[in-house]
Amino acid sequence: MRPLRQLMLAALALAAACHAQAEAPPVASFFNNPAFNGAMLSPNGRYLAAFVGAGGQRDGLAVVDLSDMSAHMVAQFRDTDIGRAQWVNNERLLFSTVDKSVARRDVRFGPGLFAVDRDGKRFRQLARRNTPFIQSGDSGRDMLPWHTFMLDQAGAQDSEEVYVSDAGIEGAGILVSSDLLRLNTRTSITHTVGHPGVARGWLLDQHGRPRLVETLDKNIESIHYLDPATEQWRTLASFDAYTGGGGFEPLAFGPDGTLYVTSRAGRDRSALYRYDLVHGKLADKPMVELEGFDFSGHLVISNNRLLGVRVHGDAEGTAWFDADMKALQATVDTLLPGTINLITPPSRPETPWVLVLSYSDKQPQRTMVFNTETKRMSEVGNVAPQIKPADMGSRELVHYTARDGLDIPAWLTLPPGGKDKNLPMVVLVHGGPFMRGGSWNWNADAQFLATRGYAVLEPEFRGSVGFGDAHFRAGWKQWGLKMQDDVADGTRWAIAQGTADAKRICIAGASYGGYATLMGLINDPDLYRCGVDWVGVTDIDLLYDSGWRYASDLPQGWKQYGMPALIGDRVKDAAQLQATSPLRQAARVTQPLLLAYGGADVRVPITHGLKFYDAVKAGNPNVEWIEYPEEGHGWALPKNRIDFWTRVEHFLDKNIGAH
Template identity: 75%
Template sequence: MTAGRQLLAALLLAVGAHAHAAPPPIAAFFDNSPFNGAMLSPNGRYLAAFIGANDKRDGLAVVDLNDLSAKMVAQFSDTDIGRAQWVNNERLLFSTVDKSAGRRDVRYAPGLFAVDRDGKHFRQLALRRNPFLRSGDDTRELLPWHTFMLQQAGAQSSDFMYVADLGIVGAGIVQSEDLLRLNTRTGVATPVAHPGVSKGWLLDQHGEPRIMKTLDKNIEQVLYLDPATKQWRTLASFDAYTGEGNGFEPLAFGPDGVLYVVSNHGRDTRALFRYDLANNQLPAQHLVDLDGFDFHGNLIISQDKLLGVRVHSDAEGTYWFDAGMKAMQEKVDAKLPGTVNLITPPTRPETPWVLVESYSDKQPRRYLVYNAENGRMSEVGRSAPQIQAAEMGPRELYYYKARDGLKIPVWLTLPPGGQHKNLPMVVLVHGGPWIRGGSWNWNADAEFLASRGYAVLEPEFRGSTGYGTQHFLAGWKEWGLKMQDDIADGARWAIQQGYADGNRICIAGASYGGYATLMGLAKDPDLYKCGINWVGVTDINLMYDSGWFYSSDLSDGWKQYGMPQLIGDRVKDAEQLNATSPLLQASRIKQPLLLAYGGADVRVPINHGLKFYDAVRRSNPNVEWVEYNEEGHGWALPQNRIDFWGRVERFLDKNIGAH
């Protein structure tokens, strides 16, 4: 077998999946995946994929779809390739990430590199560390370490791309984002002139900068570079932290130059609109909305035509405008029944190949290529390859009413098999808290717990985003109060529905979820028999001031303008913040408790955990403490993820055991 064929074989199935008599091992859920995604070239002739075959670092491979020959075009011995984009049909831009290092041990920035699809003309474009830490003159032509790829690919029709020059201070706070036009062959970069301090950019249909966002104190502005006048003008101005004002989120430019934006615009849920640039206003009628969900998604453009919109309601899906794509979707769905199948065509196709991402609640994401002419479909790779769908449990979205009548969405994951009643249950609380917690997909945390015999309940308590403005606003200043009641009401709903054994319920979560775990143990001691908190907030005042010794990446703007409105003012709401402080309520917590923190966490510094552990163990002997010294806000290293979830499994088995 040729080297190319060997590589292709590794791409097609990076790790073979085998049936397990016992539940899949912990590593099947939490080890690093040997395959990490793929993307078609603009013309659809080539497929770039991220793969770390044979225990090597993740590299960048390119497959020629004409003959399925494959070649590793970039791979390092000391770091992994993390992100990449097609510059054009012949060249790729990429950056690195060291998957063997926790946050404490990260010494390098991602850097920027470029290489041709055949592995030739490799060039480093940006440094991976500060130049004063290096010697010699080899850094003079390189961009600074704080140069990053954009999330947007750009025109993909020349050797030029736009990249971001970030102004980073302190523990990783981004204060500005300047734009550079970079020649990926010569390394020459030219800054883009702009007014004010930029915080973000949007490229137009030609891949040129057209929208810029600025932030002054708490006011965000959306500016538009008018191609007719070559001048910047303001489209919107609103409060960046509370959303107050006539704001919207620029999404993308269509092939005809129409600006598409996401906005509430008099609605409870956010929808997709075509923005009227001539009159600086939103139209009365939206283009796409999602019943019960805020719009989240992206445009699908090919051959200079808007084919459809990728959307995300309970699950991801596609709203096709194009009849041909609707027909192709039906054919792909017939070949891949029971899964969500997301089709992405190349932007300027010269072949019939499209990329398909396929997944379900039981099936981790698979990547396939599909030939629209002959119907041929080939799997390229899959994440979590040791997981078999038949060994996973079902996951569904339900709704229940909180005690004040507010409708709360909740994700329920059940063990595989037919026994779905009177189960021990883990109430898994998402972090944020101002994020959407769950989706209909394969979730490693929930499926691991379900594979061990537990029902897993994930409430989208008030304050969670993605379910409309009313749901979000209802969570303001409700940490430890109505937000906490929503979680308890969800647990009681699961008991009433017969899913959960009311005597065997444990609450768990990370970050805000860790905070809610501790408050739940204190506030509802009869409901929760144990708790698991990792990297959790233990006192809101510590978020405002973590002390001179501990670094925090919470910006001064968020502390001044966001936290007082959304969480609580240190002065005006002092009594409430004390009453909802797990640290000050530690003596009330008597249940068994597992605490885990990262020694290098800058989002929730470890003093949150240390102070709380010191306080709670004075009156509670059943507290287990683990510190991963090199980790930040969550576990980057697979050995720590595997160790942590092994501890979780033993802790749950001891306190609410599924067996």
């Protein structure tokens, strides 16, 4: 498959291409909580469930009858928001809650678990919200414990029962196990599912029954299959959970019981394969592979047929196998030109309605329903309705060559208005770092900076996933070294291209991106005029041990097996970790710096920021410190997101001013 972005180029001539805006959109339009948070069709396609909040009320769960477009709220609370939901069957919904009014420090309740009919009747609480540390008037004796969670799989959707996870959680929210329960949403009766080992993940089969379980023993992950012929578990594969090596990732069971998995199969990039459960091996050839990317996606199944595969290359899209779906895609694309349009049919359709998610680099995601008979398209909601595509900049996937010859992908977002040369630039480094950073879509952070006049470069430096095994492994033990060089090489590439003004470049990022910001200021002081680090790591030793006062949610297994191999061993690599510690080299940071940390962060505890701030301010008068006491690893509250990005805007304007 060719990258989806290439296929869209001809359709992207929006009226905004040469739009010269008089005033940038306000900060809140990028960083407020959306009033609309997604929708999903019932199995038969007659109803649409949507997460909505309006008029200062908490996010509720509404159901739309698509036959007449009538809508009503079926569940809403005064003290919390509805966060997740799924259809149990055509008449009933399962949902949990999340309190969007508080940040991590002030979270007092679990998500709970609830069920309600689509008409709002027969409401039932299935799992408690209150933890053992929170007392309430409701004893909840007939309810499941607070650590009962929904699966991310819908299941059969043909009875009153669902499968849910009974999560084993330790310390600061560390998941140590995930047992499975079959739950009746009418009666609350449960049955435990037996399994080998310490379960960490489950996969339901085409009938909605548990068929695979992933277990973890120290650093060894094993995949077990419940053989329907014997009703006994047998092991399909075992491999190192942190460094991989010959393993595969179960994706889904097809309508005929075929197991689909993602695997590298000895090649650099992963692809989608069929797995032979009888002989325990992959098919000889991949079913779907993407040019330039590891496979990422899911199956699209409707009416007991595999219609296609949702894929994520440079953008998300769909590889359709079904001729009718290919024709439908063409029809929808004609109605919605200039956007990627993702079509999802109901699982057991009785109506002509399908769900359509539409987006581009300039258009935030819109959710619509489309009637395949009448060709009627109706918009349901928009995640950022105040954003006008005409006011946004363009976003492209670019490539440059690192100093050792490695190809580095990167996302380049340019300001609206057409100017693309000699721009002030922000190098935005993604967190993780062993994750994929970006995609061709509307990105709030990058577009906010672009609308302020900045070019934004987001490198997919070595160690980033999604671009092949060699690219990923090239980043092992390269914090502050070759990973950092990749970021600097991308900066110099943008200067050589004429995109960036060499005298007006700032580096910024969160978490690992915050670490890379500080190391960028240390390693390449000639490149960066300033830096913005939020919730950033300042010393790798502190990741291993942040002190008795500060909780951490990094699992012990990751510290024992993953970090020594991928980041650095505290003993064997002690000299390297010291040489690549921003904290130990804080005196070398002389450029203006904005630091922001959350007081309740358990991923990168605030001790990282406090120690670095104390060390750097002794010799650098241009350091600004922001602390959000209630926040964790990132900003959960809109007021803090708006405050932070307003401060970033002023900081950048002062130091590399776009205007």
